[in-house]
Amino acid sequence: MKQPFDVTGTIGKISIYKVRGSDEPVVRTKGGPTKRMVKTRKSFAATRRNNSEFGGRARMTSQVMEILRSMKYLGDYNLAGPLNSLFIPIQAMDIESEHGQRNIELTKNPGLLEGFNLNRRTPFSTIITNSPEYTLSKETLTATVTFPALIPGVNFFPAGNFSSYKLMAILGVIENVFYHPGGYGNAAGNQHLDGDYVFKSSDWITITPQSQPIELECNFRLSREELLEQKGKNNYSCLLAIGIAFGAMDRGQVEMVKYVGGGKILAMG
Structure with missing residues (x-):
């Protein structure tokens, strides 16, 4: 829906709503098959298979979202859909x-997750143009x-006219x-998956x-042996993300100024 209309809500079979990252309202119609039809009819067999696999990717996505929770206020769009799509080829x-x-x-x-940006308006590399140096060890569960x-x-282009910044x-x-x-879960069958993480900031x-x-x-407080006991051998990956936030007096x-700054997944291991 184009401006100047600024309406949200439901009108008959039409829903109008806004999403973060877009200045224009989104319009969609209601309707379609019922849940019972999708669950029982033979014609929806492919839909059920697709829905099942979508649910598996959603569990993976939820782990990444939990890890990035401390940087969520930096993002300027909904990360869940793009992350879910990244797991399709995997x-x-x-x-x-x-x-x-x-x-x-x-x-x-x-490596498919490396370089994933939390921002579309101000990607991290447009704010700090020199890529930070890093180390990442899956063996010792450490990173710098x-x-x-x-x-x-020169190599720093602050997003807006702010006085301070914080690195993370x-x-x-x-x-x-x-x-x-019973559904998607980890190697042991547990369907409740947490994204374990360590957050540091300046x-x-x-x-x-x-x-x-x-x-x-x-540095993780858990040793690698303790983590292997929880996760299982070779059933986990390490994610290293970085971000910059801006603040005003x-x-x-x-x-902190929400939804201003930049963050990205720097490396995977």
């Missing part, structure tokens, strides 16, 4: 299982990120997702003509 790599029961083993190609010295107008890093663990008769930093390099270190204190 699910297609399972050529042994039937359609509708294919597993999502991210460990087979974790070194952000370069930032020079405004997240190290997370994502389990592979497998099909079981203090608020005042924007100056040149800053000092900043290093953030993320409010009553003498720096307050």
